[in-house]
Amino acid sequence: MDGGIYKQAAEILERLYNSWPMEHRFGFKLAGCYQSLGRTADLRRLVSTLIERRIEDANTAAATLKSLKLDDPEVQKAEKERIANMSDLEKQKFGRERRELIARARPNFFSLRYLEACVDFAERRYEDALAKLEQLDSDYGARRNALVLRGEVCQRLKRWEQSKVAFNEALEIDPESSGPLLGLARTALAAKDYEAAARYARESIGLLFFQPRAHYIHGLAQYRLGCYEEAEHAF
Missing domain, CATH: 1.20.58 (Methane Monooxygenase Hydroxylase; Chain G, domain 1)
Structure with missing residues (x-):
C-alpha cells in the first residue's frame, strides 16, 4: 500500500x-x-x-x-x-x-463513521459525505484524515476556499503529511496560482515521491508558467 x-x-x-x-x-x-x-x-x-x-x-x-x-x-x-x-x-x-x-x-466510532463518509465520497454523494464529516468534527474533534477528505469533498463541490481551509488545518495537525499539500496544490491550480501550485506539489512529492497526481499537477503548473522543460520532466 x-x-x-x-x-x-x-x-x-x-x-x-x-x-x-x-x-x-x-x-x-x-x-x-x-x-x-x-x-x-x-x-x-x-x-x-x-x-x-x-x-x-x-x-x-x-x-x-x-x-x-x-x-x-x-x-x-x-x-x-x-x-x-x-x-x-x-x-x-x-x-x-x-x-x-x-x-x-470499545469500537472506534470515529473510524467507522469516517469509512461511511469515504463511501459517500466514492459514490459522489458529496453533500452526504460532508454532513458526516461535520458530525465527526462535532463529536470527536478535527482529525487529519477527515480534514483531508473534507478538503477533497469541497473540491468536488468547487468550494475552493473551504477546501483550502480544511487542507491547511490538516497540515497543522501533521506537517509531514503529503496529502494536505497535494490538496493545496490542486486548490492553487484551480485558482490559477501556478507558482503556489508548483510549490505545494513539489513539497508533497518531497514527502512522498510515488504520487502520479502530484507529478501531474506539478507539470501542469510548470506548463502554465511557461517552464516547459520542467513540465516535461514532471510529466
Missing part, C-alpha cells in the same frame, strides 16, 4: 480478511485499497460488513466483560490474588488478553 501498488495489496488483504474476518484491521486496510482502486461497489459492501462485524464483536466483548463482574469488590480481590500467584509470562499474557478484550468492547 505504501508503494501505491493497491491491486496486489488488495489481493493479499482479501485473503487475510477472508481467513480472519474478525481482524478488523485487515478490513480497514482493504477499504483503503478499494477506495484507491475506484472499486466503489466493493467498498460499499466491505464497509457495511466491516461495521456490522465490528459492532457485533463489541457487543460480544462487552457481554464478556459484564459477565466477569469486575466491579464486584470480592471479584477484584480474588483476581488480584490470582494474578499475584502467576508467573511473569502468565501476567503478561493475562494483561494482554484483558487489554484486547477492553479494546474490542
